[in-house]
Amino acid sequence: QSALTQPPSASGSPGQSVTISCTGTNNDVGGNNYVSWYQQHPGKAPKLIIYEVAKRPSGVPDRFSGSKSGNTASLTVSGLQTEDEAEYYCCSYAGTNYVFGAGTKVTVL
Amino acid sequence: EMQLVESGGGLVKPGGSLRLSCVVSGFNFRSYSMNWVRQSPGKDLEWVASVSSTGNYVYYADSVKGRFTISRDNAKNSLFLQMNSLRGEDSAVYYCARNVATNSRGGFDPWGQGTLVSV
Numbered sequence: 001q002s003a004l005t006q007p008p009s010a011s012g013s014p015g016q017s018v019t020i021s022c023t024g025t026n027n028d029v030g031g032n033n034y035v036s037w038y039q040q041h042p043g044k045a046p047k048l049i050i051y052e053v054a055k056r057p058s059g060v061p062d063r064f065s066g067s068k069s070g071n072t073a074s075l076t077v078s079g080l081q082t083e084d085e086a087e088y089y090c091c092s093y094a095g096t097n098y099v100f101g102a103g104t105k106v107t108v109l
Numbered sequence: 110e111m112q113l114v115e116s117g118g119g120l121v122k123p124g125g126s127l128r129l130s131c132v133v134s135g136f137n138f139r140s141y142s143m144n145w146v147r148q149s150p151g152k153d154l155e156w157v158a159s160v161s162s163t164g165n166y167v168y169y170a171d172s173v174k175g176r177f178t179i180s181r182d183n184a185k186n187s188l189f190l191q192m193n194s195l196r197g198e199d200s201a202v203y204y205c206a207r208n209v210a211t212n213s214r215g216g217f218d219p220w221g222q223g224t225l226v227s228v
Contacts, residue, residue, distance in 0.1 A: 034213070036209070045223055051215040091156075102153060
């Protein structure tokens, strides 16, 4: 059982936006600004796309954005492209450990 | 280019041991905290352990505490995970991953390609 709650699936047409939520507790998401998001394509290692709630690593398109309100973090993918179809995981630091969500499968219709 | 290359995975019987290694290149290894993260066949990602840049501080998930040991050799740009008393639920792809920044707990980047452990 994952510590962070994500919807199992989300979808959108090319060009549309999709937002994925990630709900935790005061001990993790709500307790610090160390939320990160990962994109994973089948057979590949996870790739960091958002760190520290809203920062983008070099090379990640600005179509990806992150935010947080209380115990819920969100990832928004704007202007969906076919290559955005993947599994997305959130993660939060929780004091001395890290917790992940179970992942959200994003389908580009 | 930053690279992390894991090795040491394989098939082991319950109760057995394995030692995973991760050799890194392309960045100043001794400046970063490092981590092991695993992904079960059911796809769930689970943080396993972290070690500080100097190796002085280590942290473990409750699920592996007392059975796994994380360590590093900064002279050899290498990270290790000694896994003892292995159980079926330890079966997973094990990734080594660097903290995104030297003074941040805000994410893991980059990741290795992973090594498969089957118990």
